[in-house]
Amino acid sequence: MHCRGATFAILACGVGDPPERYALAELFGTARREMMDHIPHCRRLGMEVMEIGPRRATVRLPYRDELVGDPVRRVVFGGVITTLLDHAGGLAVFASLPELKTIATLDLRIDYLRAADAERDLVGEAHCYKLTTHVAFVRATAWERGPDDPFASCLGTFMVGANTSLSPTARLLRARAGSG
Amino acid sequence: MRGRQALAVIPYARFLDVRIEDDRQGIVCVLPFRDDLVGNVALPALHGGVVGAFLELTALVQAIELVDSERVPKPITFTVDYLRSAGPRDTRGRAEVVKHGRRIANVRVLAWQEDPARPVAAGIGNFLL
Numbered sequence: 001m002h003c004r005g006a007t008f009a010i011l012a013c014g015v016g017d018p019p020e021r022y023a024l025a026e027l028f029g030t031a032r033r034e035m036m037d038h039i040p041h042c043r044r045l046g047m048e049v050m051e052i053g054p055r056r057a058t059v060r061l062p063y064r065d066e067l068v069g070d071p072v073r074r075v076v077f078g079g080v081i082t083t084l085l086d087h088a089g090g091l092a093v094f095a096s097l098p099e100l101k102t103i104a105t106l107d108l109r110i111d112y113l114r115a116a117d118a119e120r121d122l123v124g125e126a127h128c129y130k131l132t133t134h135v136a137f138v139r140a141t142a143w144e145r146g147p148d149d150p151f152a153s154c155l156g157t158f159m160v161g162a163n164t165s166l167s168p169t170a171r172l173l174r175a176r177a178g179s180g
Numbered sequence: 181m182r183g184r185q186a187l188a189v190i191p192y193a194r195f196l197d198v199r200i201e202d203d204r205q206g207i208v209c210v211l212p213f214r215d216d217l218v219g220n221v222a223l224p225a226l227h228g229g230v231v232g233a234f235l236e237l238t239a240l241v242q243a244i245e246l247v248d249s250e251r252v253p254k255p256i257t258f259t260v261d262y263l264r265s266a267g268p269r270d271t272r273g274r275a276e277v278v279k280h281g282r283r284i285a286n287v288r289v290l291a292w293q294e295d296p297a298r299p300v301a302a303g304i305g306n307f308l309l
Contacts, residue, residue, distance in 0.1 A: 038221065039218075039219055039220075039221070039227070040215055040216050040217070040218040040219075040221065041216060041217050041218055041219050041226075041227040041229070041230060042219070042227070043216075044216040044217075065191060066191050066192065066194070066195040067191065067192050067195065068190070068191040068192060069190055069191075069192050069252070070190075070252045070254075071189050071190065071191065071252075072251070072252075076192070077190065077191075077192035077193075077233065077236075077237070078233075078236055078254075078255040078258065079192070079229075079232055079233025079234070079235075079236035079237055079258075080192060080229070080233060082228075082229045082232035082233050082236065082258070082260065083227060083228075083229020083230060083232070083233060084229070085229075086227075086228045086229040086232060087219075087227075087229060090228075104228075104262065104265065105228045105260075105262045106261070106262060107259065107260060107261045107262065108228075108232060108259070108260045109257065109258070109259040109260075110255075110257065110258050110259075111256070111257050112254070112255050112256055112257070112258075115254070
């Protein structure tokens with residue numbers, strides 16, 4: 001059973017959809033704060049997983065003065081959006097895998113559509129719209145006012161099964177499996 | 181505004197502690213390694229977003245050198261290619277302005293760790309001057 005928990009996980013498995021297997025299904029849900037705790041940089045930035053479900057992830061980056069890129073306009077540095085969308089994209093890829101594999105970002109292109117509002121929390125939302133044997137393709141947006149008014153959009157590709165070492169998320173899942 | 185001044189006034193550049201080294205070919209930016217920049221503790225490796233942000237910052241510093249303005253150029257698009265995982269050591273980056281127009285600068289940037297011939301990431305971006 002792969003559609004327990006989050007509301008949108010249930011919606012995503014509508015009538016007639018073939019049953020899907022997701023390696024991360026037991027982590028699907030909202031406010032999965034613990035998914036960032038083992039990643040030093042995400043912890044340092046205070047990033048949170050707002051929601052994770054089949055092929056999708058939404059991540060929040062709380063506003064902090066130290067992330068400002070333009071001292072006059074008080075907006076977060078563009079490159080920080082890279083961190084937000086790279087991470088949301090990577091999670092969306094993880095959330096699309098039937099079996100746990102390691103992943104690595106291959107490339108990211110970010111379009112800065114407008115300046116983000118000053119001193120606001122930023123949200124990154126990613127969707128893995130295509131998964132092949134070796135490569136996953138992701139679309140993502142970043143917003144602060146609401147999902148319909150993004151200030152950045154992003155296309156990314158990720159290698160799947162990129163190397164043999166364990167990813168932090170894989171370790172988290174194995175630790176949970178071990179303790180459960 | 182010059183690159184060094186920019187790094188001093190951009191809070192995120194101070195957060196990353198990015199510095200400038202000069203060599204005969206121009207500006208080299210340095211991102212000192214720090215434990216809280218790690219994205220994968222198993223490898224370990226810098227967070228891909230930090231590498232991308234460092235590339236963008238290096239490109240921005242090079243773009244700032246072009247313009248005689250107090251304003252920080254705004255990125256319009258930025259693309260990062262991840263070539264190798266970036267290990268737990270200092271990262272260096274060098275940018276090159278490909279095209280400098282009246283309003284737009286197109287800037288290319290490469291980052292490496294121990295060997296410039298083995299880059300960890302490459303970036304290219306358009307900035308509104």
